[in-house]
Amino acid sequence: MLDALTVAIGVAALALAAWCGHAAWRDQPTKDWHFIGMAVVTVLVLAQLVIGLVKLAQGEKPDEGTVIFVAYLVGAFAAVPAAGMLSLTERTKWGSVTVAAGAVVLAVLEVRLYDIWGTTGA
């Protein structure tokens, strides 16, 4: 369950990165639709955070330790909203580039999360 969600978020994050990268390439700032896309990704990451915490509460142990797992969950949750807020202050293509970079960071975090959680749960 958690693994499937991690993979799904990774793919969604890369899609968001490509989408915002495309907007930047066309010299456009982030628009409402981009923010809806960011919201969708953020809801997925929030679900991941909740499921991850529930699994920890049920006594499952991540391969690389609970502290690191929670830190990465929180970091993943913060990445896209933070980049989105920054892009609100920069209404040029550079705002789009920043959101794209934020989504790439999220994708990297998901890869790490996949490793950190390991094979215990699935």
Added chain:
Amino acid sequence: MPDADTTTDVTGAAPDGRKRLVSGPGLLLVWLYGVMVVGAVSRSAYQISTEFDRAPLAYSLSAVAALAYAFITYSLVRGGETARRAALVCCAAELAGVLAVGTWTVLRPEAFPDTTVWSQFGMGYLFIPVILPITGMLWLRRRRTPDA
């Protein structure tokens, strides 16, 4: 973001007269530096508090890197000529650090039982640690004078 100025002021004057460093490409720079701050600070805090004895040198260097990133991020957000110069010096120091530590880890890997943020020139961080100070310095140099 303490800077509430949402207008795209490309000439770069903040409301209080400070030169804005967080506009255009500067925003991307601040974002990447911010990510590195979170990554380096949390990583070194965790490693120093839980397993410092395993690789004291590596973890101390990560902590130094974290401080450098934090200071540069703060300078960029703050803006102004003094902050720009301070950030420029720190970017140069950061680049020197990445190159020195990177070379060190390649030549003497046995000195590093665990990796640092700057190991192998930041390979574990997609080489961002070595790219960032270079782009940072290019950006900060371009912002040198308000063309007055």
